[in-house]
Amino acid sequence: MTxxxxxxxxxxxxxxxAQNFLAGDDTSSALAAAQVHATLALAAATAPNDAQPDFYKPGHTYADPDPALHDWQFRCDTVTTHPEDGERTALGWRHFKGRWEPIAYGEDDYDLHGFVGTTDQPEAPRG
Structure with a gap:
């Protein structure tokens, strides 16, 4: 529920x-339910917006669920924005063909590939 x-x-x-009160009936369960939903609405409205579901998240590693099919992983270390147009760029490390290399992925890269079939994994080990 949103x-x-x-x-x-x-x-x-x-x-x-209110209807129960006017009819002389118990209001406690309706008031309790109203308070729960009001609290959840407030929590949703004030939650930090740290998720960018349409782009990479720093601290996450993305990989194909079938490594035998595609030997590809991307560990996102940070997301920055272009100083003029604000386009997001994910900076991190790509594991491809058996080796890690630094890489930057832009919004166009993400939109183009959509990364369908990738899985969000815990952060890859460092070192």
Missing amino acids: GPEHYREAEAHLATA
Whole structure:
């Protein structure tokens, strides 16, 4: 459920609580449900936006789920932006054909390949 959906659900539970109150019925369960959904809506609205689902995340290693098919991994160390146009560039290390090499991937690279079939893995060992 998204933040706005939680907010709407909280409003619905508050309306139910108001109806129950006017009818002389118990309001505690409706109020409790409204509070839970309001809290979740607030958490969603104030959560840090550290995820960039449309691009690489620093500290993650991406690899093909079938290494026998494609011997490819990319460990993203940082993401920077172009000073003029703001395009993101992921800087890190690519493992290809048995060796690691430094590499930069831009948004066009990511969009072009889409990296379908890759898996997000824990950070690759350093050293």
